[in-house]
Amino acid sequence: MLTSDRIAELVRAQYPNAVIETGESGGMPALRVKADEIVGICALIKESLEMNMDYLMSQTAVDRPEEFEVVYHLYSVSAKHYAVLKVSVDKSTPSLPSVYSVWKAADWQECEIYDMFGIVFEGHPDLRRILTDDDFEGFPLRKDYGIVSECEEKSEQE
Amino acid sequence: MAIRTEEVQINMGPQHPSTHGVLRMILTIDGETVVDARPDIGFLHRGIEKLAEKRTYHQFVGLTDRLDYLSAMLGNAVYAMAVEKVASIEVPARAEYIRVIMMELNRISSHLVFVGAFGLDLGATTPFLYTFREREDIMDIFEAVCGARLTYSYIRPGGVARDMSTGLDQMIRAFLKKMPQRLQEIDELLTGNQIFLIRSRGIGVISAEDAVSYALSGPGLRGSGVALDVRKDDPYSVYPDLDFNVCTEDTCDCLGRYLVRTGEIRESLKIVEQALDALPEGEFTAKVPxxxxxxxxxxxxxxxxxxxxxxVYLISDGSASPYRLHWRGPSFINLAAVGQMVKGLKIADTVAVLGSLDIVLGEVDR
Structure with missing residues (x-):
């Protein structure tokens, strides 16, 4: 069983200051890592024979009060173990390097995060609004985006 | 006189019979050959992840039916499991067995729709009528157990909505008994059909390595020879106690994905029978506030x-609604690979590749 401490040890061997904390998320080993090293860390976690996380199961974001958090749920098809990576993204200028070069599955998932949270993925080949219209304004999954439509707001004012 | 040729962009959809919903494919074509294909999605986007944040945990159950509406039981189940994990709810054994019976019946009904629709995509009209006749039996079972034929909301946090009667047991057994014969009919009509084989063999090839990199899953991945099945690899519910095989094919093409699904129908029949035999007495739901x-x-x-x-990735902050809920829909992820799969094929093959992925747009757009 792969533990978060073991993953941290393997990552630290190559990126000494990249791991901020270790823990667990829903029973899976979880690591919080630095945003600027994310591509290198992901490539290491994928290529390393011991970890071999070749399957980007899910990539999403969470709007925390102080920051955005991008969460990567990783899985190894051969070894059948999990890891969760978390990265903090600054709210004023939300941007993060894209991991498309590591897993092609990041293509649409990063588009979705951009669409819903406005986090820009640098190096993404085709970052665009994927679920909403091209001229849609705002980022719906941010907590400050209201759920009441303009139409309803108007009728409430009347 | 020299003939001038140029690449042309055409729209397939959003209203097109082969897109199985509201999907627009922007095809760049050179004559009849597809040079590039880009799916344009989002026509059914309802923002269910945002809606989840404004509803109580029980209120959201109804929305989980409306994502993958051809297998709503599985949508119900994954959400219920996420809530049970975060709230540490113990599910009674009887409820687990009923869940497995319903999930596998739903898998059969969904795969039957696939077999019919895929045949229809490739020009075979008759199998569609046959598979829908078989599916009707499952719809009747679901109607008897929960009153709904499509949007069940039957599997809920803690267990299931109501108990399974003995009459239902007989109904399901009658269905299990006649299915092998019916499947053989479909095989005779479609699986051995020469036109069907030519249209699906070697079409829409994706290598195992690419399939894993795109995080394909389900028959899309197993059709490329990767035996990833969550029921075996990370077993949940009572699957460890049941005997079944993971179907894989090494051909990596549309035919492989089709054969995986027809094989899975047979495996699911086995699972349902075992679960019915082992169904214990007891409570059908835990006590949930x-x-x-x-x-x-x-x-x-x-x-x-x-x-x-x-x-389903669920974050609770201790309040009555989820802080964040993310729905990892396999249709959405699988569709991302379609652009690569159809490059270099003919326009008509695009229809076959889309059909073989068996996407549900409700789950793609969420």
């Missing part, structure tokens, strides 16, 4: 749905 306030924490639940690896 009307307004559920799970402790702060997070959970990731994963099931093998008809379309693949269906995941």
């Amino acid at each position: 009307k307004v559920l306030k799970p402790p702060a924490g997070e959970a990731y639940a994963r099931v093998e749905s008809s379309r693949g690896d269906l995941g």
Whole structure:
């Protein structure tokens, strides 16, 4: 069983200051890592024979009060173990390097995060609004985006 | 005189019979050959992840039916499992067995729709009528158990909505008894059909390595020879106690994905029979408060749905609604690979590739 401490040890061997904390998320080993090293860390976690996380199961974001958090749920098809990576993204200028070069599955998932949270993925080949219209304004999954439509707001004012 | 040729962009959809919903494919074509294909999605986007944040845990159950509406039981189940994990709810054994019976019946009904629709995509009209006749029996079973034929909301946090009667047991056994014969009819009509084979063999090839990199799942991945099945690899519910095989094909093409699904129908029949035999007496649901306030924490639940690896990432902040809910829909992830799969094929093959992925747009757009 792969533990978060073991993953941290393997990552630290190559990126000494990249791991901020270790823990667990829903029973899976979880690591919080630095945003600027994310591509290198992901490539290491994928290529390393011991970890071999070749399957980007899910990539999403969470709007925390102080920051955005991008969460990567990783899985190894051969070894059948999990890891969760978390990265903090600054709210004023939300941007993060894209991991498309590591897993092609990041293509649409990063588009979705951009669409819903406005986090820009640098190096993404085709970052665009994927679920909403091209001229849609705002980022719906941010907590400050209201759920009441303009139409309803108007009728409430009347 | 020299003939001038140029590449042309055409729209396939959003209203097109082969897109199985509202999907627009922007095809760049050179004559009849597809040079590039880009799916344009989002026509059914309802923002269910945002809606989840404004509803109580029980209120959201109804929305989980409306994502992958061809296998709503599995949508119900993955959400219920995520809530149970975060709230530490113990599910009674009887409820687990009923869940497995319903999930596998739903998988059969969803795969039957696939077989019919895929045949229709390739010009075979008759199998569609046959598979829908078989599916009707499953719809009747679901109607008897929960009153709904499509949007069940039957599997809920804690267990299931109501108990299974003995009459239902007989109904399901009667269905199991006649299915092998019916499947043989479909095989005779479609699986051995020369036109069908030519249209699907060697079409829409994706290598195992690419399939894993795109995080394909379900028959899309197993059709490329990767034996990833959540029911075996990370077993949930009572699957460890049941005997079944994971179907794979090494051909990596549309035919492989089709054969995986027809094989899975047979495996699911086996699972349902075993679960019916082993169905224990007892409670059908745990005691769950009307307004559920799970402790702060997070959970990731994963099931093998008809379309693949269906995941729910749930974050609770201790209040009555989820702080964040992410729906990892296998249709959405699988569709991302279609652009690569159809490059270099003919326009008519695009229809076959889309059909073989068996996407449900409700789950793609969420």
